[in-house]
Amino acid sequence: MSSVYANYSREDLIREIEILKAQGTSVNDEKIYQSRFLNNAVALRKTFSEVLSLLITPSQKDIIDQSLLTILRFFNVDRVYIGNFDNDKPTFDFTHEVTSQGTISMREDLLVGLPKADYAWWIKTIREGKDIIIRDTNNMPGEAAAEQNILKVQEILSLLVIPIYYRGYANGFIGLDCVKKHRDWDALDVENLRMLTDIISIAIERELAHGMVEHSMKQVLKSEAKFQIIFDRLPWGVELYDENGYLLDINKADLEIFGVTREQAIGLNAFENPNIPEWASEKLKKGEDVAFLLDYNFNKAAEKGYYTSKLADEVKHLRVKGVVLKDRQDVILGFFYIVFDDTESYHKTEEIQYSLAKLKAAVDTGESIIWEYDVATDKLSADFSLNDQIEESSFLTYLKEDRFSSVRDFIETLHPDDRHRVYNKQFKRLVDGEIGKYISVYRRVFDGKVYWLNSNVRAYKYSVDGKPSKIVSYTSNITEQREKELELMKVKEADKLKSAFLANMSHEIRTPLNAIVGFSDLVAETDDPEERQTYLDIIHTNNDLLLNLIGDILDFSKIEAGMLKYNIEEANIKELCMEVYLSGSLKIKPGVKLLFDKNSPTVTLRTDRNVSCR
Structure with a gap:
């Protein structure tokens, strides 16, 4: 069955993503959404960087196959391929294919000269500029029966195929296959593949241009024009320098990152930038690629007379990759910097580390521990990563021996007087979704010794039916405190x-x-x-x-x-x-x-x- 995103344009997909963001129902949903988008952005920009490096390096062999392999890893699928067809011919070919085993594929040699009539629905959909989004090949339109049989023979469970445009017409496609498990394609998947396809199409056009000498110059010019468009629209900074380090071109994202105008930036020498480490400049001069993290101080750039930014008094945390450009004789033509602004991610990481430090301080102050319960697998596990002095506590040492791996183990160690209250009235109700959390003081018996424990238990992940799928507990050993309380009660x-x-x-x-x-x-x-x-x-x-x-x-x-x-x-x-x-x-x-x-x-x-x- 086709996805609801099959007929969406890029603008529609972006609008859909914004709507989903606006419909966040809680602070937690918003954090999950932001985390997902942040993770997607980090992975996508890394993939962009790798593909761009392949395309810009003229001596690189098998550029398209290597780029497809990068895309395969990004989407975590089993197969990525490219097919094209000529409107004047009754057949079409799969020209490139890579699999999870590498760039070698037998199908690439076998699936050539295929009759369009056998793939009528497929070809028609692509020609109309529509995406083919199939979660389950068992559920496909009736007119796609022929394609469905072919896909089943190949044991394909899910696939995503979008058109590739050449000279304004859809005369090819790029596809992702999943053969190990089903895949729920969403708007992000479709938009990510479209963005990557824009870059891959440059290599395809170049490949076609090499095969048609009479049109080679025209194709190169078109490819360069398309590359310039993509260059300007990339969400990450790109700076192009000549062999002496002078800035030749810069995209819009980079101007925003550094808070300068194009007029201010063009002509600046990267080797004079006071924020760039000297070792990086020396390596680039020698023709070696570099990658480094950079705390970019805008005041430092202004004080050294390099340039003045509207972002004065700020420090940005950047991830920079420098790639040297060489001709076929290995002569340095220049280099370019790809700049990723990790400032937001950096601050989020700091917040997480700070929260983790506070949690570690709380856990390590007494005999405390973090428990997690996986409802689906009935797996009960303890996280000892926050405990530094386990060997000094008989309680923690006993627990670390991994004697309690299921709810049954937990129930068996509950004190008989607390078992009904803790399990039936609290834990079981939490698992059934009747309550979202509870706090309980109870006793557990380990090797004949009674321990008093205080647990703060809550669900933090939920399954589709609304019931908890993951439960976490912060548990402290309060035996000594409880004994003192009981002694005080006796005295009173x-x-x-x-x-x-x-x-x-x-x-x-x-x-x-x-x-x-x-x-x-x-x-x-x-x-x-x-x-x-x-x-x-x-x-x-x-x-x-x-x-x-x-x-x-x-x-x-x-x-x-x-x-x-x-x-x-x-x-x-x-x-x-x-x-x-x-x-x-x-x-x-x-x-x-x-x-x-x-x-x-x-x-x-x-x-x-x-x-x-x-």
């Missing part, structure tokens, strides 16, 4: 119990004290010996109760200090119970009965008599 609980005990003792002490004071007054007032003795017995009993309470307080203090000692001796349990009964009877509230069976048998035990009575 002990303080509460102590306060409650002392509050209760305060109340308990008042009861015997009140009895002692009250009955002491009654003893002084009564003359009845029997009544006096009753009061004295009550006073003695409350004295004993008060002593026991004071003993409890002292024992509590000893327990806190760890100094409590036991006096073990034989004791009559019945007598002990009798003492408890007598002391307890004084504290009985109305309506409550305290029972003691005086006829119980006597039992002797070895114990601390005082502690047992309390």
Whole structure:
């Protein structure tokens, strides 16, 4: 089935790309879009540089095949080819072809003199100036049945073919084949191939010009004119110098990079540029190509009187490639610089490195680690690249032994009390797309030892159904911190119990004290010996109760200090119970009965008599 981009012109494709950019639904989408475009731009300009170097070097053999091989690597396809046809002939040929194995191809020799009638739909589409964009050769238009059968025989799964124009007519094509896997061609693929085809067409015209002597000069002039157009429209800077280093030509992109006018630039000598390293100039003078990174300081150029730019006080980060131009006798004719402005990429890289440094500092501060889970493969992996002192941590050392490679391994090491909460209520819901992230404190058991962990888990990639495909987790070992927290909780609980005990003792002490004071007054007032003795017995009993309470307080203090000692001796349990009964009877509230069976048998035990009575 043809792509929606098949009938788009270059302007339509560029407009489509801008629309896609404008439709970004989130900051993250915009970052992904910018990253994709940045990666495409870096790869495309490298390919442009390689193809231009091939075209400009007159002694280079097999220019077209070498250029096609560069294009093959750029698009990561299995085959790139060129075909052409003459309107006056009933046949057409595949004139050039390269494969992922190199520039040698048997098909190039076999696919010649092919009847146009067998490729009627293909030829018609190209003649109309339309692209052939097929994601799946199983889904092609009905009128392309003949071509479909031929493609299936060649085991082609996907292909992209666009017209090549000569003298204003589409009389050829360049194609990309995928035989290993299907390919979803998008607007970027089509536009990139069109741009590269513009350059390749120069070599094709030159090749045709060499075969037609009577028109050779005319073809060269046309090729040079087309080259000049492309030269001016390239998105990267190009500077053409003579053999003495004087600037002969410069394109628009280069003028924008350096913030100068054409009048300012023409005639400048590259060997006098204070920003260009001397070693690079010396190599170019000797006829050697160069490539280097350059922090271009515009103030330096102005101070040395080289030129004044509207970009004063700025520094740009450039990637420069210098290519020497020689004739067939190896005489230097001049050289050209290709200049790539990597300033934006440089700053993005710095931001990434800064963020990575902060993340590394956070991870390496404690026993922390980054986990990643691939939902499709059920692969659980840990990234130890941010951890410098793994061997100093038994926790990290244990994890690095790669004992946990799946979710099942993760579940098996979860503490039984945390398993349902962490897996069913948090992790599984995240995998199912019900939530986007969660934070959890839980326990895992490694070799019988319980570790407390704190994990911040979130999805960062999603599949077409909207569910997470990749999950990342920042996990810290908080065992020591958690143990201290639990110890602090115990201390606080002990303080509460102590306060409650002392509050209760305060109340308990008042009861015997009140009895002692009250009955002491009654003893002084009564003359009845029997009544006096009753009061004295009550006073003695409350004295004993008060002593026991004071003993409890002292024992509590000893327990806190760890100094409590036991006096073990034989004791009559019945007598002990009798003492408890007598002391307890004084504290009985109305309506409550305290029972003691005086006829119980006597039992002797070895114990601390005082502690047992309390």
